[in-house]
Amino acid sequence: MKGRIVVLGTWHGREAAALVVDGQLHDLLVDPGEAAGFAPGAILRGVLDRPMKGQGGAFVKLPGGETGFLRETKGLAPGRPVIVEVAGFAEPGKAVPLTVRVLFKSRLCIVTPAAPGLNLSRRIQDEDARARLTALAGAGMAGSEFGLILRSAAMLAGDDAIAADIAATRALAEAVMADDSGGPELLVAAPTPHEAAWRDWAEPAPDEVAEGEGAFARHGVDDMAEAVLSTLRPLPGGGSMAIEPTRALIAVDVNTGTDTSPAASLKANIAAARELPRQLRLRGLGGQVTVDFAPMPKRDRATLDQQLRQAFRGEAAETSLAGWTPLGNFELQRKRDRLPLALILRGAAR
Numbered sequence: 001m002k003g004r005i006v007v008l009g010t011w012h013g014r015e016a017a018a019l020v021v022d023g024q025l026h027d028l029l030v031d032p033g034e035a036a037g038f039a040p041g042a043i044l045r046g047v048l049d050r051p052m053k054g055q056g057g058a059f060v061k062l063p064g065g066e067t068g069f070l071r072e073t074k075g076l077a078p079g080r081p082v083i084v085e086v087a088g089f090a091e092p093g094k095a096v097p098l099t100v101r102v103l104f105k106s107r108l109c110i111v112t113p114a115a116p117g118l119n120l121s122r123r124i125q126d127e128d129a130r131a132r133l134t135a136l137a138g139a140g141m142a143g144s145e146f147g148l149i150l151r152s153a154a155m156l157a158g159d160d161a162i163a164a165d166i167a168a169t170r171a172l173a174e175a176v177m178a179d180d181s182g183g184p185e186l187l188v189a190a191p192t193p194h195e196a197a198w199r200d201w202a203e204p205a206p207d208e209v210a211e212g213e214g215a216f217a218r219h220g221v222d223d224m225a226e227a228v229l230s231t232l233r234p235l236p237g238g239g240s241m242a243i244e245p246t247r248a249l250i251a252v253d254v255n256t257g258t259d260t261s262p263a264a265s266l267k268a269n270i271a272a273a274r275e276l277p278r279q280l281r282l283r284g285l286g287g288q289v290t291v292d293f294a295p296m297p298k299r300d301r302a303t304l305d306q307q308l309r310q311a312f313r314g315e316a317a318e319t320s321l322a323g324w325t326p327l328g329n330f331e332l333q334r335k336r337d338r339l340p341l342a343l344i345l346r347g348a349a350r
Contacts, residue, residue, distance in 0.1 A: 003207035008194050009215035011225055012345055017197035018221040025224040027201075028282050029193035032339040037066060038096055039190035040337055041105075042086045043176060044068075046098070046184050048078050060084060060098055063184040069095035076100075081180055086190065089336045091287070104173040104188075107199045108154040108165040109137075111173040112147035123152035123203065133162070140166030146173055153202040200316075228282045228341060235275060239268030239294070243279055245340065249288040252276065256294050265294040266303065273307040277315050284344070286317065286336030290329050304330075 007018040011030060019027040032039060046060035046068055057071040060082065068084065076082055084098040104111040118137045124130055133150050140163055141148045148170075154162050176187050191199060194211075216222045233241045238257040243250065254272040256264040272293065280289065293304065301324060308330070312319050318335040325331055 008211035017193040042190040043188035121152040235271040265296040
């Protein structure tokens, strides 16, 4: 099954969206329900609370009695309202991570109140297209202090559609940013899985969009998604990778399987390095990740480092490759950009 297919449906009774590329599940979004609290992308008006000495930030009172944490507090006074965006999922018992760099995203553009200026996606390289889109962006944002980014999907859209999209997104941004007085309130809800799929998976354009009752079953997404729930992930060549979230970190163990040849360890480790970003993305796992690769000579670490850098290049979730520990494990840090899939399904089962 070649091509890029966006599948919109339900999974375990929740709204869900899947991106299937060449027959392989590339991404999976599932409605977190009440288990999420405020999800990334939600825009709220909070009230700045007490500063945290030594941590360079302050707590923020949020709707429903929840608490957020904001690092960018320059020019902000305690007790005053502040408009913020949820920047990630909080660990249990911790404050919701927030940012004042609010973004208003649509399928074709992003309005950036805190970053003036007009910009185009780097994927738009045709000079004639860039000139056309720059003119549309300038006309659409005339008289505004906000910035605008035109996304790569705009290259395939007509002028009227782009102008309408800019106008609608600008109007929303201006209305929300002007609503800066009062108590804690949810101003813009986080996108649903279907909304996020239409917005973020539009480029490159999918070969097919499948939706409706039974869409997941028809395209094999049900089975592919269920496989993600398994701790053990088989690897090409007979090896395997065990992925186990703990309270402190994500533990990953790589095994060679029945192959005992001298090259088995490096083969299994390279396969695991290539697969790791997809597995963390699909499982919704973030935070500290510690990988116990199969034993191999230290001289092979440079090869594996290169494979890891290549595998994580282009990942939407911010990832820092920390490197090797004295005990021979590899550590990385991945931003918590969604709720763990297993936690969502536990909530659905209640």
